[in-house]
Amino acid sequence: MNEVKAWVTENIFLGLELKEYLKRLITPFNIGATIIIIIGIPLIFIRYMYGLDAVIHGSNDQPFSLFLAWGLFTGVPLAATGYVMATAVYIFGLKEFKPLLRSAIMMGLVGYLFAVTFLLIDLGRPWRLPYPMVMSFGPASVLFFVAWSVALHVVLYLLEFSPAIFEWINAKTLRSWSQLIITGVVIFVVTLSTLHQSALGSLFLLAPNKLHPLWFSPYLPVFFFVSSIYAGLSMIILESTLVYKFLPNRVDPQNYRIIEGLTLRLGKATSFVMFAYFFLKIIGIAQGDHWDLLFTKPYGHLFLIETIGFVLLPCFMYVTGVRTGDVRFVRLTSLVAVAGVIFNRLTVSLFALNWQLPQRQFLHLKEFMVILTVITIEILIYRWIINRLPVHRTHPKFTGIAENIKKERG
Amino acid sequence: MNRDRRKFLKLLGFGTVALGMQPGRALASIDDIKINRPDSYGVLCDVTRCVGCRSCEEACNTVNRLPAPDKPFDDYAVFEEKRRPTSRAFTVVNQYQTSKGTLFRKIQCNHCLEPACATACLVHAYQKMPEGSVIWDEKLCIGCRYCMHACPFYVPAFEYESPVPRIRKCTLCYDRIHIGQLPGCVEACPMEALIFGKRSDLIRIARERIRKGPDKYLDHIYGELEAGGTSWMYLSSVPFHEIGLNTSVGTYPMVEYTRGFLESVPLVLVLWPALLSSFYLFTKRNEKSEK
Numbered sequence: 001m002n003e004v005k006a007w008v009t010e011n012i013f014l015g016l017e018l019k020e021y022l023k024r025l026i027t028p029f030n031i032g033a034t035i036i037i038i039i040g041i042p043l044i045f046i047r048y049m050y051g052l053d054a055v056i057h058g059s060n061d062q063p064f065s066l067f068l069a070w071g072l073f074t075g076v077p078l079a080a081t082g083y084v085m086a087t088a089v090y091i092f093g094l095k096e097f098k099p100l101l102r103s104a105i106m107m108g109l110v111g112y113l114f115a116v117t118f119l120l121i122d123l124g125r126p127w128r129l130p131y132p133m134v135m136s137f138g139p140a141s142v143l144f145f146v147a148w149s150v151a152l153h154v155v156l157y158l159l160e161f162s163p164a165i166f167e168w169i170n171a172k173t174l175r176s177w178s179q180l181i182i183t184g185v186v187i188f189v190v191t192l193s194t195l196h197q198s199a200l201g202s203l204f205l206l207a208p209n210k211l212h213p214l215w216f217s218p219y220l221p222v223f224f225f226v227s228s229i230y231a232g233l234s235m236i237i238l239e240s241t242l243v244y245k246f247l248p249n250r251v252d253p254q255n256y257r258i259i260e261g262l263t264l265r266l267g268k269a270t271s272f273v274m275f276a277y278f279f280l281k282i283i284g285i286a287q288g289d290h291w292d293l294l295f296t297k298p299y300g301h302l303f304l305i306e307t308i309g310f311v312l313l314p315c316f317m318y319v320t321g322v323r324t325g326d327v328r329f330v331r332l333t334s335l336v337a338v339a340g341v342i343f344n345r346l347t348v349s350l351f352a353l354n355w356q357l358p359q360r361q362f363l364h365l366k367e368f369m370v371i372l373t374v375i376t377i378e379i380l381i382y383r384w385i386i387n388r389l390p391v392h393r394t395h396p397k398f399t400g401i402a403e404n405i406k407k408e409r410g
Numbered sequence: 411m412n413r414d415r416r417k418f419l420k421l422l423g424f425g426t427v428a429l430g431m432q433p434g435r436a437l438a439s440i441d442d443i444k445i446n447r448p449d450s451y452g453v454l455c456d457v458t459r460c461v462g463c464r465s466c467e468e469a470c471n472t473v474n475r476l477p478a479p480d481k482p483f484d485d486y487a488v489f490e491e492k493r494r495p496t497s498r499a500f501t502v503v504n505q506y507q508t509s510k511g512t513l514f515r516k517i518q519c520n521h522c523l524e525p526a527c528a529t530a531c532l533v534h535a536y537q538k539m540p541e542g543s544v545i546w547d548e549k550l551c552i553g554c555r556y557c558m559h560a561c562p563f564y565v566p567a568f569e570y571e572s573p574v575p576r577i578r579k580c581t582l583c584y585d586r587i588h589i590g591q592l593p594g595c596v597e598a599c600p601m602e603a604l605i606f607g608k609r610s611d612l613i614r615i616a617r618e619r620i621r622k623g624p625d626k627y628l629d630h631i632y633g634e635l636e637a638g639g640t641s642w643m644y645l646s647s648v649p650f651h652e653i654g655l656n657t658s659v660g661t662y663p664m665v666e667y668t669r670g671f672l673e674s675v676p677l678v679l680v681l682w683p684a685l686l687s688s689f690y691l692f693t694k695r696n697e698k699s700e701k
Contacts, residue, residue, distance in 0.1 A: 051572045058570025060496060063555035091686050093693030124553015124568065124575040128533075136533040136550045142668050143556045144532035145675065183690060191682035195675055202671040206530055206560045209658045221671055 011168060011388055033376045040373025043366050047121065055370055057361040062354050066346075066367055071118020071374070073349040074342050075111055076150075076200060077224070080232030081239070082108020082157055083193035090186045097262060099255045102164055102391045103243065104236050106382075109157035114378045115150060121370065142202045149196035156189045167395040168388065175398065197228040204348060212352035214293050214303040217284040220348075226280060230273040231341040234314075237266050237334035243392055250386050252393040260327045267330035270337065271318035278311045299352060306347065310340025450542035451587055452609040452641035453596060454616055455516055457653055458626060459603035462489065462503055462514035469598030470501045470518075473583060492654065495519070497567040497578040501595055508652040515653040516595070516604070519544060519565045519580035520633060521641035526664035530560035535577075542609065542641040543584040546577050553577075562637050562659045582641065609641055616645050638663025 013021040047055045056065045085104030088094045120126040132138065132147040139145075160182065166175035201224030204211050217223065244251055244259060285291060294300045314336040321330035350362055386392065468483040470476070477498050481488055489505035494517065496502075501518035525544045528536035535550035536557060546557075546566075553575055558566045569575035583593035587606075591597075596606040605612060613634060620627045632650050633643030637659050644655065651657045 049573060051570055051575060053570035056570075058568065060494065060558060060567045061564055063558035063568065087686075091689050091693070093690075093697060124555070125551065126553075128552040131550065131552050132532045136535070138532045138534040140529050140665065140672070141532040141556070142671060143530065143554065145672075147532055187683050187686045187690070190686055191679060194682060195678050199671065202668055203556070203559075205667045205671065206526060206664055207562065208664075208667050209562060209656065209660075210559075218670070221674075 007170075014387060033380055036369075036376045037373055040369050040376075043370050044121065044373070046366075047370070052122070052124070055366040056364050057367075059360070061357050062350075062360055064349055064353070065122070066350065066362065066364075066371060067118055067122040069346050069350040070371055071122065072115050073200060074345040075115045075118065077197060077228040077231040077341055077345060078235055078338065079108045079111020079115065080193065080197060080228040081105075081111070081235045082160065082232075083190050084229055084232035085236060086160065086186045087190050090183060091190065096258070099252070099258065099392070100236055100240055100262060100266075102161070103239055103386075104232070105157060105160045106164070106385065106391055107235060107239060109154070109161050110378060110382055110385075112150060112153045112157060114374060116154065117374055119150075121374075142199050142206065146196065146199050146203065149192050149199065152192055153189070153196065156185055156192070159185050160189065164389045164391060167390050167398045170397065193228075194225060198222065198225040200224050201348075204353070210354050211348065212299050212355045213288055213290050214285070214299055215348050215352045217288060219280060219284050219287070223277070223280060223284065226273065226277045227341055227344060230270050230277060230337060233266055233270040233273065234334040234337040234341075237263055237270075237331060238338055240392075241331045241334070243386060247383070247386055247392075250392055255392065263327050263330055264322050264325065267318045267333065268322045270334075271315050271322065274311055274315035274318065274337065278307065278315060281307050281311065299355060302347060302351070306340065306343055310336065310343050314340060450540060450609055450641065451582070451606065452521065452542050452612050452643060453582070453593065454605045454607070454612040455642065455644045456603050456605075456619070457513055457515050457644055457646040459601045460503070460514040460516065461601055461603075462486070462505055463600065464488075464503055465598040465600060466516055466595035466604070467499065467501055467503060469594040470580070471499065473586065473594035474500060476500070493517075495565055495567055495579065497569045497576070500578065500580040504654060506653045508648040510648050513646075513648065513653055515644070515655070517563075517565075517654075518595070518642065519582070520563050520637075521580075521582050522637050522663070523639040523641065524637075524663035524665055526560040526562060526637070527557035527566060529663075529665040529668070530556040532556065539584060541582075541584065541587055543582040543587070544641075545581050545584050546579065548576055551577055560664060562656060562664060609643075612643060616643065619645060635661040637661070638666075 009015060009017075016024065043055055052058050052065075056067065059065075081104040085097065085101050088097050089101050116129075120129065123129060128135075130151075132144055133151060137144065159178070162178045163175055163182075166172075166178060198221030201220035201222075204216065204220055205218070208216055240259060240263070244256065285294070294304060314333050317333040317336065318330060321327070321333055354360065390398070464483045464486075467479075471479065471483070479499065489503075492504050493499075493502040501516055503514050503516050506513050506515065521538075521542055521544045523538070525536060525538055527546075528534075528538060528544065532554065533550045533552055535547045536544060537547070538544050553568070555568055555577075557577060558564075558568060566577050566579045568577055583591070583595075586593060592606050596604040605615065607615075613631060616631045616634075620629055620631075626647055628646050628649065630650070631643050631645060632655055633640040638661065644650065644653075646653055649657075
C-alpha cells in the first residue's frame with residue numbers, strides 16, 4: 001500500500017505532497033485555462049442537448065464547419081510529427097534525432113486522439129463512430145479509408161509510445177516486448193500515414209466543382225501528403241522550442257548541447273520539402289492553366305499570400321537561418337511554416353469551398369469557444385504527460401535502453 | 411535475420427488482407443451502385459410548362475408528413491429569394507428571370523444513376539434502388555455529412571437543430587412508386603409539367619418534344635448525361651444556367667474523380683512496406699559494416 005502511495009506521489013504528484021502540489025497548480029496559465037474550460041464545457045453539453053445548430057452556423061450548403069476544418073483537416077497534418085520522425089530514426093537510421101523521437105510520436109498520438117475528439121463533437125450521431133469499422137462498410141468512400149486510418153493510427157501510435165508508458169509504470173518485461181514490434185509498427189504507420197494524409201486531400205476530389213479552381217487539382221492528395229511532411233518537421237522544431245524553454249527540468253541536460261544542431265538540420269530538411277511543395281503548387285496551377293485566376297479578388301490574392309507568404313517565404317527563411325546558423329530564426333520560421341499549413345487547410349476545407357455560393361458564415365462565437373476549450377485541454381494533457389513520462393528525457397532506470405537497441409539492430 | 415524475415419512476411423500478409431478488403435470491395439461496390447437499368451423510373455420536368463403554383467411542394471409536404479411550412483403554400487412571396495431543399499421541404503420551386511421571361515423550376519433530389527452521396531457514404535447508408543430512387547438508411551447514418559459535401563446539386567439536408575439528426579431528402583416517393591403509385595409531386599402537378607415513367611421512355615418523349623418544337627426547346631435534356639446521368643431530367647427553353655442548374659457538373663459520375671486515389675491504395679499498401687523494409691535493412695547493414 002505504501003509502495004503504491006509512494007509511486008503515486010512520485011509519478012503523479014511530481015514528488016510533492018498533495019497540498020503542496022495543489023498549491024503549485026495555481027499559476028496564471030492554469031487560471032486562464034480553467035476559465036476557458038469553465039465556459040467551454042457547458043457549450044459542449046448544449047451541443048449534445050440541442051443539436052449542432054446550438055453552437056455552429058449549421059448549413060446544408062457547407063456541411064463542414066470549423067470543427068472539422070480545424071479538428072480534422074488541420075489537426076491531422078500537424079500530427080504528422082510521429083510518422084516523419086519515426087521514418088528518420090527507424091527507417092533511415094538517423095539515430096542522432098532520437099532525443100526528439102518520443103515527443104514527435106506523442107504529438108502524433110495526442111493529435112489523433114484530439115482529431116477523434118473533434119469528430120465526436122461534430123458527427124451528428126457520435127455514438128456511431130465505430131460503425132464504419134464494425135457495422136457497415138462503404139469502401140468506395142475515401143472517408144471510409146480516413147475513418148480506418150484514424151482508428152489504426154491511434155492504436156499504432158499508442159503502441160509506438162508504449163515504451164514511455166511502460167518505463168513510467170516501471171514494467172520492465174512489457175518494456176522490452178514493446179521494443180520487439182517497433183520496426184513493424186513504424187513501417188505500418190508510415191504506410192498508413194502516406195495514404196491517410198493524401199486521403200484527406202482526396203476527400204475534396206469528389207466535389208470538383210465546389211472547390212475554387214486555384215486549390216482544386218487532381219494533385220490534391222500529393223499536396224496534402226507533401227505538406228504534411230513539412231508540417232510535421234516544423235511542428236517538431238516548434239514543440240521542442242517550447243518545451244526546452246518552458247519545461248527545462250523535463251529535458252535531459254545533455255540534450256541542450258545538441259538541440260541547436262538538430263534544429264538546424266531539421267530546418268534544412270524542411271526547406272527542401274517546402275521548396276518541392278512550392279513547385280508542386282506551381283505545377284498544379286500550370287496543369288489546370290489557372291494563371292489568369294491568380295490576380296482575381298479575393299481568391300487569387302489569398303492564393304498568392306498562401307503560396308508566397310506562407311510557403312516560399314518560410315522556405316527561404318529556413319535556408320537563411322541554416323546558412324547563418326541562426327537557430328532562433330529557424331525556430332521563428334517553424335511558426336510561420338505551421339501557420340502556413342493551418343492557412344492552407346482552412347482555405348481548402350472552409351473558405352475556398354463552395355466559393356460560388358453567396359452569404360456564407362464561417363465564424364460562430366460558441367463554436368470558436370468550444371474549439372479553444374478542446375485545444376486548451378489538449379495542451380494541458382500534453383503538459384501533464386511531458387511532466388511525468390520520460391518523453392524529452394531518459395528514465396533513470398532505463399538509460400541502458402539506447403545501448404540495447406543498438407545491439408539489437410546490429 | 412530470421413526474425414526479420416518473418417516480420418517482413420507478416421507485414422506482407424497484413425498488406426494482402428488490407429488489399430482484399432479495401433479496393434476489391436471498393437470496386438465491387440462501385441459496380442454495385444452503377445445501376446443503369448432501362449426499366450428504372452424517373453421524372454421529366456418540362457420547365458416551359460411550370461407556372462409556379464407550388465402544388466408539388468404542398469403534395470410533397472403531405473405525402474412525406476413534413477412539418478407545416480413557415481409561409482403557406484399559396485404565398486408567392488417565397489419567390490423573392492432562391493430557396494433550396496431543406497430537412498423540412500424536400501422540394502422547392504424557384505422563380506428565375508430569364509432571357510425568355512419569368513420561368514419556374516422545381517428543385518429536388520435528381521436521383522443520379524451513380525450517386526455521389528452513395529459513393530461518399532462511409533457506412534453504405536445510401537442505396538440506388540432498381541426502381542431509380544436514391545434512398546438513405548437512418549439505421550446506419552453516423553451524421554458525418556460527407557454526402558452533402560459530395561452532392562453536386564446541393565440536395566441532402568441535415569437536421570442541425572436535432573440532437574439525433576437525420577439526413578433528409580426526396581426519395582422519388584420510393585414507398586409510393588414501389589406499389590404502383592405516382593410520386594406525390596407528379597400526381598399534384600396541374601400543368602403536367604412533370605411526367606413520371608421509365609427513364610428510357612422519358613428520354614424518347616423529351617426528344618420528341620424537342621423535335622416538334624425546335625424553337626420552343628433547347629436541344630438538350632439536362633440529366634441525360636449530367637453527372638453520369640440522373641433519373642430526374644429537365645427540358646428548358648433557356649440555357650440551363652439561367653434556371654439555376656449547375657452546368658459545370660460535367661458528364662462523369664462523381665465517383666470517377668476519386669477512383670484514381672482508391673486504386674492507388676493497394677499499390678501503396680504493397681510497395682511502401684517493401685520499400686521501407688529494404689531501406690531499414692539497408693541502413694542496418696551499413697551500421698554493421700561501419701563497425
